[in-house]
Amino acid sequence: MEHFIVSARKYRPTTFADVVGQQAITNTLVNAIENNHLAQALLFTGPRGVGKTTCARILAKKINQDGTDVAEDEDFAFNIFELDAASNNSVDDIRNLIDQVRIPPQVGHYKVYIIDEVHMLSQAAFNAFLKTLEEPPKHAIFILATTEKHKIIPTILSRCQIFDFKRITVTDAKQYLANIAEKEGVNAEDDALHIIAQKADGAMRDALSIYDRVVSFSGNNLTRQAVTENLNVLDYDTYFEMTDHILNNNIPEALVQFNTILSKGFDGHHFIAGMASHFRDLLVCKNQETIQLLEVGDQTKQRYVKQSQEASKAFLIEGIELANSCDLKYKTSRNQRLLVELCLMQLASITFDGEKKNRNSFIIPASHFANRETPPKQTLGNSKVKIAEEQKTIIQQEEHPIASQASEVSERLQPTTKDTSTNTLVKEDVTTGNKVNSAPNIDLGVARKKTSALSMKGLKRKKEILEKKQEADAIGKDMPKEDFTEEQLHDVWKAYIDKIKTKGGKIMASILATDIPRVEGTNLYIQLPNVTMKTEVERHSYHLMTFLKKELQNYDIQLFIDVNEEAAKKYAFTPMEKYNKLREKNPLIDELRQTFDLDI
Incomplete structure (x- = not known):
């Protein structure tokens, strides 16, 4: 078996013209040599595999060839010294290097010292190297190479001329691989080379290593399918097919x-991140001005343009948002597969033309009420059935919080009086001033309507209302009415605040936390700083009271809200208010501030 030389060594550039993707740096070095402006201390920094050491060797050879009658293949090996700072990072290694610097070259003009991975030198080695690096002999040139410039001490950086090497672009890497494939007699598809260049992530050495590996797998016919199979990467076909499924719902x-x-x-x-990138590429193809941002082969670009015409901009933007949100939540999710599957379901539902979902809608369809059967009339003797029915009603109202709150607020906005002649509740319409009969809390399917007291229908209506009120009072008597302490109430109050806070109700939680209720029998009294807070609590009172009654096992509890603007002064919001609050508790704080001249 013949000795095999990897492509990264076999095709290592020997001139500045052969260096890929670093034209700005190579042109600067060539001009510096021609104009005799070359510094004696150079620092090459940048990612791995972008040509730092290669450029250092070409530079060392170039400056010794300049002005001498030698063969072009002369490499001046005796004038070039390479030191691996990763394994030679002690002070003694640097001292040995300094001793060698004093000896002038026997052939050529310069001795070039290439120190690779210079950031691995110890602090003492850096300090020992400072003086020589600042004032080297005229025949010595130092080229330092590193991938982590931030680890080099500033005193070294200030003595060097810094060259920042950039990552190799996908286009440049693909073109260089195509040239090598042509020299090697390998028939390579454009998309296959593009995938290799993308997988290399800007490192030419990595791209050549991957190229050797794939050629060993597929032989002289390098196809996109062989590359994706060998590298175990998701190819474009996967994302095109998945997008077709999503667009077809x-x-x-x-x-x-x-x-x-x-x-x-x-x-x-990796899949969901690639899905977001695929949607981004489709969005780029929607405009002729941005299509140049798409870094793919010509055949694949045509497929992107074709599929982008099938997807709307609104779909692509929402798809990117959903996929990106799934990407951010992936690492913290306990069921990661389900998270991605839910994301795919949401993506496939964006363009669904049937009964469209509305995540922000709480409208209850009419069929929800049309199909409901009237519940059987409750008996007064079975308290367990009554409690179960009440809990069922509570669950139904929690499923539609907006509808229940709107109904509750509309009822609360109408002043309530009592009709002494019929012993029924009467509400006054604030817009017209008319009094309207009101049904009790338990609704047995009778519609609430305005009736005349003189008609037979009105008398029948009042009788039904009275019966329902008596039934509601009887059920209320059978509900639990256990005693509770103020400490128990405070614990339940805090538990409810924590509950709504976890569900996203941070504003309501902060309002309820402004005051602790005062207990008088079964009546609860709280004070709020303004009317706005009172209105918000009243809108939320149904869920609050349901929770309190259930936890405290007392269904006679009532909540009374009072507005007291002076209560706002008890809470400190600004830094000055907080400081004044602390100063009231401990006057020595003001003396501490004056002593140390502190600002607030």
Whole structure:
């Protein structure tokens, strides 16, 4: 078996013209040599595999060839000294290097010292190197190379001329790989080379290593399918097919394809991040001015343009948002597969034309009430059935909080009086001033309507209302009425605040936390700083009172809210108010501030 030389060594550039993707730096070095402006201490910094050491060797050879009658293949090996600072990072290693610097070269003009991974030198080695680096002999040139410039001490950086090497672009890497494939007689597809260049992530050495590996797998015919199979990467076909399923609202096929992707060993996080990138590329193709931002082969670019015409901008923007949100939540999710599947379901539902979902809508369809059966009339003797029915009503109202709160607020805005002649509740319409009969809390299917007291229908209506009120009073007597202490109330009050805070009701939680209720029998009294807070609590009072009654096992509890603007003074909001509050508790704080001249 013949000795094999990897492409990264076989095709290492020997001139500045061969260096890929670093034209600005190579042109600067060539001009510096021609104009005799070359510094004696250079620092090459940048990512791995972008040509730092290669440029250092070319520079060392170039400056010794200049003005001498030698063969072009002369490498001046005796004039170039390479030191690996990762394994030679002690003070003694630097001292040995300094001793060698004093000896002038026997052939050529300069001795070039290339110190690779210079950031690995110890602090003492850096200090020992400072003087020589600042004032080296005229025949010595130091080239320092590193991938982590921030680890080099500033005194070294200030003595060097710094060259920042950039990552190799996908286009440049693909073109260089195509040239090598042509020299090697390998028939390579454009998309296959593009995937290799993308996988290299800006490092030319990595791209050449991947190229050697894939050629060993597929031989002289380098196809996109062979590259994706060998590198175990998700190719474009996967994302094109998944996007077709999403655009066709085909959730089952999308989930099956995602299961196939997982069975091949791919990570769900990598897939959903690639999905967001795919949507971004489709959005880029929607405009001719931005299509140049798409870094893919010509054949793949045509497929992107075709699929971008099938998807709207609104769909792509929402798809990017959903996929990006899933990407951010992936690491913290306990069920990561379910998270991605839910994201795919949401994506496939964006363009659904049937009964569209509205995540922000709380409108209850008419069919919800049309199909409901009238509940059987409750008996007064079975308290367990009554409690179960009440809990069922509470759950139904919690499912539609906006509707229940709106009804509750509309009832609360109408002043309530009592009709002494019929012993029924009467509400006054604030807009017209008319009095309207009101039904009790338990609604048995009788519609609330304005009736005349002189008609037979009105008398029948009043009788029904009176019967329902008596029934409600009887049920209320059977509900639990256990005694509770003020400490128990405070614990339940705090538990409710924590509950709504976890569900996103931070504003209501902060309002309820402004005061602790005062207990007088079964009546609770709280004071709020303004009318706005009172209105918000009244809108939320149904859920609050349901929770308190259930936890304290007392259904006679009533809440009374008072507005006291002086109560706002008890709470400190600004830094000055907080400082004054602390100063009231401890006057020595003011003396401390004056002693140390502190600002607030």
